[in-house]
Amino acid sequence: MISQLGTPEAPDAPSLRRYLREFLGDPRVIEANRALWWLILNVLLVTRPKKSAAMYRRIWTEEGSPLLTITLSQARKLEEAIGEERVKAAVGMRYGNPSLRSAIEELCRWGAGRILLFPMYPQYAGATTASTYDEALRWLPRRRVVPALRVVPPYYGDPAYLSALARVADESLAPLSWRPDLVLLSFHGVPRRYVESGDPYRDQVEHTARRLEEFFQGRGLKTRLVFQSRFGREPWLEPYADVTLKRLGKEGAGRIAAMTPGFTADCLETIDEIGMLGLEQFREGGGELLHRIPCLNDHPAWIEGMKQIALRELSGWL
Numbered sequence: 001m002i003s004q005l006g007t008p009e010a011p012d013a014p015s016l017r018r019y020l021r022e023f024l025g026d027p028r029v030i031e032a033n034r035a036l037w038w039l040i041l042n043v044l045l046v047t048r049p050k051k052s053a054a055m056y057r058r059i060w061t062e063e064g065s066p067l068l069t070i071t072l073s074q075a076r077k078l079e080e081a082i083g084e085e086r087v088k089a090a091v092g093m094r095y096g097n098p099s100l101r102s103a104i105e106e107l108c109r110w111g112a113g114r115i116l117l118f119p120m121y122p123q124y125a126g127a128t129t130a131s132t133y134d135e136a137l138r139w140l141p142r143r144r145v146v147p148a149l150r151v152v153p154p155y156y157g158d159p160a161y162l163s164a165l166a167r168v169a170d171e172s173l174a175p176l177s178w179r180p181d182l183v184l185l186s187f188h189g190v191p192r193r194y195v196e197s198g199d200p201y202r203d204q205v206e207h208t209a210r211r212l213e214e215f216f217q218g219r220g221l222k223t224r225l226v227f228q229s230r231f232g233r234e235p236w237l238e239p240y241a242d243v244t245l246k247r248l249g250k251e252g253a254g255r256i257a258a259m260t261p262g263f264t265a266d267c268l269e270t271i272d273e274i275g276m277l278g279l280e281q282f283r284e285g286g287g288e289l290l291h292r293i294p295c296l297n298d299h300p301a302w303i304e305g306m307k308q309i310a311l312r313e314l315s316g317w318l
Contacts, residue, residue, distance in 0.1 A: 001103050002075045003119045003132050004265065006095030007065040011056035016049035023095045028131035031194065059271045067267040068093075071120065073298040074265065074306065081307045084318060088112065094132050101139045107147070114148045114317050115140075118310060120264040122161055123204040124154040125190055152313050156204040157211065160305035165261055166215050167301040172293040173257060180291065181253040182222040184244070185209050186274055187262040189227035189236040202237055208261055221257075228260075229269050241274070242281050249286030256282065259293040264302070266295045 008019040024030055024041055056065075063069045068091075075089040088110050092103030107115055117136055121128045133151065140146050155161045173180070187205045195202045209225045216223050228241035248256060258278060260270045275292040282290050296302035311318070 001090050001092055001100075001107060001115055001117050001136075002071060002078070003092050003094060003100060003103075003117060003136075004067060004071045005121075005128060006093035007067045007267070008053075008056060008096060009065075011053050011060045013049040013053050016052045016056070017045050019096050020049060020052065021045060026095075026127075026131055028134065029127045031191075055268060055272050058276065059268055065267075066271065067265050070265040070295075070297050074120075074303065077298050077303045078306050078310065081303050082310065086318065087314075092136075094128075094135055100132070100135045104136070104139055104143075104147075108143065108145075112147055114150070116150045116152065116310065116313055116317075118152045118306070118313075121262070122154060122158075122264065123156045123187070123201055123208065123262055124199075125188075125201040126194060126199050127190060129154065150313055150317075152309060154204060155309055156208045158305075158309060160308040162208070162211050162215075164296050164299065164301040164305040165212065165259075168296055168299050169215075169259060169293050170219075173291070176291060178255050178289065180221060180257040181255055182224055182248075182257075183212075183216050183293075184241070184248075184256055184258040185212055185223050185225050186228050186241045186258055186260050186278075187225070188269060189230045189240070191232075192235045192237055195237065205262065212259070212261060228273060241278065245278055245281040245287070245290075246285035249282060249284075249288075254287055255289040255291075256287065257291045257293055260295060264296045266297060270295055 006019065006023065008015040021041070024044070027034065030037055059066055061069065071091050075091045079087060079089040088107060090103040090106045091098055092100035094100060104115070117132070119129050119132050121132075124130075136149070140149060187209075190199065190201055206225070209223070213223045224244065226239050226241040226244045227237040230236040230240060258274050260274060263270050270292070278292075279290045
């Protein structure tokens with residue numbers, strides 16, 4: 001069962017309101033006094049859905065949400081790559097549809113007595129990985145016949161994952177007629193206090209970033225680690241992507257590439273926040289060109305990487 005964070009069903013205010021209510025209402029995502037946050041959330045849901053819908057419309061395709069269409073393709077191609085009749089891949093979103101509950105029901109109707117949960121989050125964070133575990137374990141015990149469950153552990157340093165990132169980066173940079181001054185490695189941020197409370201997210205992000213730094217050094221390119229998508233007023237992990245993008249031009253970096261290794265499928269945060277808004281921020285600071293390296297998506301190297309990881313975790317079941 002492949003799990004992603006989620007996506008609204010349509011790029012309109014009502015769909016975003018439903019999605020944001022579920023997402024921002026998760027205590028794993030917003031660790032705050034529940035009564036106070038409930039009041040704040042209901043205020044946010046008055047104006048934020050309309051603004052978010054406008055951003056989603058910029059990335060929406062004829063097939064729908066990029067995150068959903070890519071994840072469905074990953075599941076289909078992974079199933080084909082494994083090529084085992086006793087293996088079926090289903091997609092379950094933590095927020096929105098198709099839900100984790102619907103994916104569990106789909107697999108159980110098919111006849112699955114054993115489920116491997118494969119979160120599409122290479123680095124562990126309570127707000128993503130743990131929340132997905134919570135949701136899966138909320139629905140599994142409600143069944144009369146509960147299938148056995150295994151979970152793919154965080155694979156932030158797995159050679160299959162790192163090799164796929166390297167392959168995608170090489171293929172994306174090769175056609176450029178110019179050479180980047182540096183490669184920005186942008187990961188989703190979390191509030192700093194989450195890490196100070198014991199979340200291993202930053203350590204795992206830095207491990208991935210070091211491996212990528214070594215890879216790009218072999219190609220004569222420098223890297224810089226940043227964190228994006230901060231929300232609210234409290235301190236988040238630094239350095240901030242938007243602040244860094246505005247400074248890079250002033251520091252003499254006129255042409256850069258940006259990579260988002262913590263996202264395994266392109267979505268609003270990669271296509272719009274880095275590829276569109278990030279370019280504007282970079283130019284605002286005096287930069288010229290920003291090339292966005294795509295996520296792993298359904299690239300053959302990542303499908304092979306997913307296959308290697310899945311088969312390892314399915315050991316003894318097949």
